[in-house]
Amino acid sequence: xxxxxxxxxxxxxxxxxxxxxxxxxxxxxxxxxxxxxxxxxxxxxxxxxxxxxxxxxxxxxxxxxxxxxxxxxxxxxxxxxxxxxxxxxxxxxxxxxxxxxxxxxxxxxxxxxxxxxxxxxxxxxxxxxxxxxxxxxxxxxxxxxxxxxxxxxxxxxxxxxxxxxxxxxxxxxxxxxxxxxxxxxxxxxxxxxxxxxxxxxxxxxxxxxxxxxxxxxxxxxxxxxxxxxxxxxxxxxxxxxxxxxxxxxxxxxxxxxxxxxxxxxxxxxxxxxxxxxxxxxxxxxxxxxxxxxxxxxxxxxxxxx
Amino acid sequence: xxxxxxxxxxxxxxxxxxxxxxxxxxxxxxxxxxxxxxxxxxxxxxxxxxxxxxxxxxxxxxxxxxxxxxxxxxxxxxxxxxxxxxxxxxxxxxxxxxxxxxxxxxxxxxxxxxxxxxxxxxxxxxxxxxxxxxxxxxxxxxxxxxxxxxxxxxxxxxxxxxxxxxxxxxxxxxxxxxxxxxxxxxxxxxxxxxxxxxxxxxxxxxxxxxxxxxxxxxxxxxxxxxxxxxxxxxxxxxxxxxxxxxxxxxxxxxxxxxxxxxxxxxxx
Numbered sequence: 001x002x003x004x005x006x007x008x009x010x011x012x013x014x015x016x017x018x019x020x021x022x023x024x025x026x027x028x029x030x031x032x033x034x035x036x037x038x039x040x041x042x043x044x045x046x047x048x049x050x051x052x053x054x055x056x057x058x059x060x061x062x063x064x065x066x067x068x069x070x071x072x073x074x075x076x077x078x079x080x081x082x083x084x085x086x087x088x089x090x091x092x093x094x095x096x097x098x099x100x101x102x103x104x105x106x107x108x109x110x111x112x113x114x115x116x117x118x119x120x121x122x123x124x125x126x127x128x129x130x131x132x133x134x135x136x137x138x139x140x141x142x143x144x145x146x147x148x149x150x151x152x153x154x155x156x157x158x159x160x161x162x163x164x165x166x167x168x169x170x171x172x173x174x175x176x177x178x179x180x181x182x183x184x185x186x187x188x189x190x191x192x193x194x195x196x197x198x199x200x201x202x203x204x205x206x207x208x209x210x211x212x213x214x215x216x217x218x219x220x221x222x223x224x225x226x227x228x229x230x231x232x233x234x235x236x237x238x239x240x241x242x243x244x245x246x247x248x249x250x251x252x253x254x255x256x257x258x259x260x261x262x263x264x265x266x267x268x269x270x271x272x273x274x275x276x277x278x279x280x281x282x283x284x285x286x287x288x289x290x291x292x293x294x295x296x297x298x299x300x301x302x303x304x305x
Numbered sequence: 306x307x308x309x310x311x312x313x314x315x316x317x318x319x320x321x322x323x324x325x326x327x328x329x330x331x332x333x334x335x336x337x338x339x340x341x342x343x344x345x346x347x348x349x350x351x352x353x354x355x356x357x358x359x360x361x362x363x364x365x366x367x368x369x370x371x372x373x374x375x376x377x378x379x380x381x382x383x384x385x386x387x388x389x390x391x392x393x394x395x396x397x398x399x400x401x402x403x404x405x406x407x408x409x410x411x412x413x414x415x416x417x418x419x420x421x422x423x424x425x426x427x428x429x430x431x432x433x434x435x436x437x438x439x440x441x442x443x444x445x446x447x448x449x450x451x452x453x454x455x456x457x458x459x460x461x462x463x464x465x466x467x468x469x470x471x472x473x474x475x476x477x478x479x480x481x482x483x484x485x486x487x488x489x490x491x492x493x494x495x496x497x498x499x500x501x502x503x504x505x506x507x508x509x510x511x512x513x514x515x516x517x518x519x520x521x522x523x524x525x526x527x528x529x530x531x532x533x534x535x536x537x538x539x540x541x542x543x544x545x546x547x548x549x550x551x552x553x554x555x556x557x558x559x560x561x562x563x564x565x566x567x568x569x570x571x572x573x
Contacts, residue, residue: 020435040435046465051424051458058428062436082455085418086425090406 001157002030002099004135008142009067010034013041016146018063022056024049024070026099050079056094057086065093065146071105072098072114072155080120087151088124095145095152096121101131102192102241104158106275106284115270119246121153122220129220130173131155131248133194136165137217144173155191162195164215174218176226182210185299186236190216190248193239193268196285199292200239200299207300219248222255232263235302239295244269266302268295306571307543309514312342313570315377316543318390320566322373324558326393328402332541332553334374336478336511337445340536341378343517344443353383356410360440365426367446368476369403369416376400376409384411420453422446423473427459430471430531443521444473449481452490457502463531464503471531472521473504476511478540480551499533511536512543545569 010033013019020041021034035042041064045052049070056066068075075098076083087094098117105112121127128148132138138156145152164179171177179194180201189197194215201211212234216223230236238249249267256265270288278284285291307313315338323331345351349362366375373393380387389409392398399409403417414425426442433440446456463471477495479486487493499506505526509516520534540554541547544566558566567573 043431046458046462048455048458048462050455051427051462054421054424054455055428055431055459055462058425058430059432061425062429062432062438064432064435081418082421082424085415086421090415 001132001135001138001161002027002159004138005097005099005142005156006030006034008139010037012143012146013038016065018065020059020064020066022052022066022068024052024074026070049074050082053079053082053094053096054086057090057092060092060094067095067097069097069099071112072101072117073112076114076117076120076153083151084124088126091126091150093149093151095154097154097156099156100158101155102157103281103284104192106278106281109276110274113275115241115243117153117155118219118240118242118248119250122246122251126150127220128152128173128218129155130218131191132217133189133192133215134161134163134165136163136168137171137215140169140171141173141217147173157192161192164194164198171215171217174221174223176223177215177217178212179215180211180213182212184209184211184234185303186212186214186230186234187239188214188216188236188252189239190219191241193241196290196292196295197239200295203292203296204299207296209299209303216248219251222251224255227252227255228259230261230263232261235264235266235299237266237268237295237299240269241290242269243272245272264302266298268298306569309342311346311381312338312514313572315342315374315381317567317570317572318377318387319373320544320558321563322377322390322393324560324563325391326395327557328373328394329555329557330370330373331556331558332547332551333368333371333447335542335544335547336538336540337368337371337374337476338378338543339512339514340445340474340476340517340538341374343514343521345378345382347514347518348521349443350441353411356384360438362441362443363413363426363429365414365422365442365444366404366412366416367419367422367444367450369418371447372402372404372412372416375412379409379411382411385409419447419450420455423456424459426471427463427468430463430468431466433470434466434468440470442471444471446473446475447481448475448477448479448486448492448495451475451492451495452481460499460502460504467529468531469526469529472534473531474534474536476538477535478538480540480549480554482554484551496533496535499535503530504533505530506533506535508535508537511538543570
């Protein structure tokens, strides 16, 4: 997904002289093409993420549309207070790009895990949160980020994530995208968890269960119109590579509670614990039960309870 | 008493404002009055009747708790009626105790959380270089504020990017919230620190307006580097019974003390 990000940004920057990139000394050669067409606007901010966020605010004040980029925990948690004041309160149109989100860097340990980033960004007023599932969703959503007048958090993966579409989907920022219709259960997936949702949908067929698969690429604001249309008699399942505390599923719980929705929501995500000594994302998903067989089992159990 | 009546007027208004509106951080505000006066009356290329003029020089306040000094200076400089500052801290007022997004004309940045202004100005100065905007960016930071590590992130970035359109002024009054700055953190060598980080650095008496003006307008600085001016100041400067007394970081003056201040400053 990061290669697609660099490609899209280069395309956008070619025709928009206000776009600039600040990155925290990461992405060796990733931005070479951008550097070639916009050398002054491709800025290595150093390994200084707090100052990177603040400088981006300063550049936005002077008319730029900055993107700030590094590994997710370092550009959401480490610099949270700079994001709160200089981007969210100041309401500057800066795109915060977190790469390697969720379990992408599972083998690098808790320093590089980001299960709390949606929670952190979600609590900030003015913040829009976009979590594309794969490079095609990213490509579809990237130009729309520039329509926002305030800050955006763009949560992306690392590289070579499976693609969930055969062609470029026509996504609309803020609007849920139904990937497949089905009447027995609704799977609401955000970010790379859409791939798990896809597998779960397929696996459920052998159990005689038809799932409606939905990409919730925009976590904030939630698509209220879509959620209002959900049938209270049909089980809703949320799937995310984020902590079950205060993430996407929690946002749904809040929305359902406030709207006095009477249906049943099953949340699948990362439990409230640190995980380490991992060989990679697959091992991590296995460890915490965020796998297709385990989710299918939970759904079947819930449907028959 | 200062030779300059406007500076006396600003100090008197700060003390009166603290008394009337019950707003603290008086000593921090008094510390930087001469610096703000010099900037707004002798250095900054600004248009008070056109505060959003795109080519204006920008002043960013780091030590946001001292914003009353900025409000009073802007009032004297004609950005708004100087009596308007008496809205300070009142419900719905644009004159907030820490400047926010609804600040009055002339205030360029949100402040209150320390260690943001230098990074903001660094980003603005970098943007101005790319856009070939001739503006110069001035930042005032407190010595206590320099405890925040983000300042030093910006301090390493600016010289590497040759931001000679950026000037930081340190209000080095040797006191922070609860004690002596140089005892809490190692800061005796503050000027050397800026030099070591690659900044054109000068030390001046931060209450000597002509020395400040000289340092701020000097053309002898080497091209291609940002400038740091370490201004030696006294917290609570100008009022005999407040000078270098850290109780006035939080204390509110009495009516009698306001009268005493006026007498000291030669104001009726």
